[in-house]
Amino acid sequence: xxxxxxxxxxxxxxGDKEALLKILQHYEHYIDKYAMVTKTMxxxxxxHCVDEDRKAEIQYALIxxxxxxxxxxxx
Amino acid sequence: xxxPPLDESTELALFDSFVKKVVxxxxxxxxxxxxxxxxxxxxxxxxxxxxxxDTHFSENIICDRFGHEWLLVDVYLYEAxxxxxxxxxxxxxxxxQYGMHxxxxxxxxxxxxxxxxxxxxxxxxxxxxxxxxxxxxxxxC
Numbered sequence: 651x652x653x654x655x656x657x658x659x660x661x662x663x664x665g666d667k668e669a670l671l672k673i674l675q676h677y678e679h680y681i682d683k684y685a686m687v688t689k690t691m692x693x694x695x696x697x698h699c700v701d702e703d704r705k706a707e708i709q710y711a712l713i714x715x716x717x718x719x720x721x722x723x724x725x
Numbered sequence: 726x727x728x729p730p731l732d733e734s735t736e737l738a739l740f741d742s743f744v745k746k747v748v749x750x751x752x753x754x755x756x757x758x759x760x761x762x763x764x765x766x767x768x769x770x771x772x773x774x775x776x777x778x779d780t781h782f783s784e785n786i787i788c789d790r791f792g793h794e795w796l797l798v799d800v801y802l803y804e805a806x807x808x809x810x811x812x813x814x815x816x817x818x819x820x821x822q823y824g825m826h827x828x829x830x831x832x833x834x835x836x837x838x839x840x841x842x843x844x845x846x847x848x849x850x851x852x853x854x855x856x857x858x859x860x861x862x863x864x865x866c
Binding site: 654681 | 747
């Protein structure tokens with residue numbers, strides 16, 4: 651958690667775009683891992699690549715969850 | 726009694742855990758949804774109704790073997806496809822015409838996924854060996 655601070659998290663919870671972007675960048679590789687798909691090409695080779703639609707869907711769900719479901723501030 | 730404020734490292738750890746949980750759950754949800762959609766395998770009636778005559782250009786060659794018909798781009802590929810066995814054509818049809826996954830083909834043919842993969846590889850090897858077109862024209866169906 652080198653680049654992430656509590657302040658950024660609190661700003662993201664309030665809907666700050668820059669803070670949300672920072673969080674998305676911080677977790678980009680983690681999201682890519684879950685958005686990875688395996689494709690079999692006509693020549694029989696197997697390719698692993700990031701499904702951009704799936705990635706966008708995960709990112710959208712994450713932003714929504716940070717803004718509406720993360721409640722640490724109230725503890 | 727008020728809850729004591731969280732220290733920074735605990736809050737960061739909580740947030741990290743929350744984000745990973747959300748990402749993981751969303752990915753699982755998407756995968757399950759995709760699986761449900763892909764499991765709709767066309768039934769036999771649909772397969773027999775599926776004709777290609779009206780929807781494709783007439784210069785494409787229609788290969789009709791073992792009760793399946795499909796379009797081919799050139800005559801060299803047609804000749805190469807004539808040498809394939811029925812079981813090899815079955816795999817090609819399921820994969821490229823109906824977009825089925827290897828596990829779905831394995832389930833339908835009652836064989837292992839590894840056997841499907843091996844059959845597919847053998848099919849492509851056979852096509853490559855018997856394809857007499859130009860080098861740059863990669864055979865596809």
